[in-house]
Amino acid sequence: MCLFSPSRRVIPNNGCMPLASGGKDNPAYSARSHTAKPVYEWLDAHKIKYFTKDQWLANSPEVSPMDFFANGYFKSQLAKRKYTCMADMLKAANEKWDAIPKEMFRNALRSWPDRVLAIHKAKGHHAPNY
Template sequence: MDEAMLPLDFKNVKTDFVYVTEKNGEDGRVIPTAVKSPSFPAQRMFAAGYSYRGPTRFYAVPGKAKVNADLFIKKILKPMFDIDVPKLYGADAWKVILHMDSAPAHTAKRVVTWLKSRRTKSITKEEWLANSPDVSPMGFFANGYLKQRLAQRNYTTEKGMIRAAQEEYKKIPLEIFQKSLDSWPARVLAIHKAKAFQAPNY
């Protein structure tokens, strides 16, 4: 699983900027009216995961919320393991191994204790491999793919953007998820095919 940011610019188009110099005015050309300086759009965090059997639901993290251990458990881990994992794996849900990075909210003692209380298997911080796109499918595939698909959508509100993102994530074909996992290094893929579950990234 992994988390990432989606920009809330609500335009999905490139912005045209006009730069004016003194020479523009001196040579007789019309100087355009002043334009506002571009500003960085607000962002909204989301979380999602996928495995060889398919994706989880798409989770929009509450706006302006600080992602700490309590929020991570309540809004992401609990619904994933209460709903998504059983839906994907059925009776084999107990075999799933959670794969996430070492973000503070992921490695907090409260999170580790919660996972142990449910007997949920996970790749620990000590076992986490080098920080590389090759071992982070959400990072090198899903996040970028989703943003490309959203660029084709039209929405004008935050709710519209979230709804579009949920729809586009759900529409990603299973075979594409599987191909992204097949590109993993052999030792990582062996873990995943043995029921590992790639979770969200913040």
């Protein structure tokens, strides 16, 4: 089950979308859910600039702010307690996600150019400092 499905509160209040400032600082990732035609149509309709799947480095978790920071942090916050039902877990997921300070997302996005450069210097391989 995907917590980020369109039938639920998909883009949390303080996720990456609000950080887009008109530049290509809102990277799309190569996951199918991020490269589907409706996603590009939505981004275009809202005049949000993005990197297309052809511009994105494939299989590079160090590059994706969600893989580099958010997913691990979010999962660690959720793992701090036990859930008795899906509804409780989803409620906690929304609360935990909303509680992540925006500055933590901004820091992950700010470090993005350095991570891309490090991967480039490593000729596409893992960048050991990240």
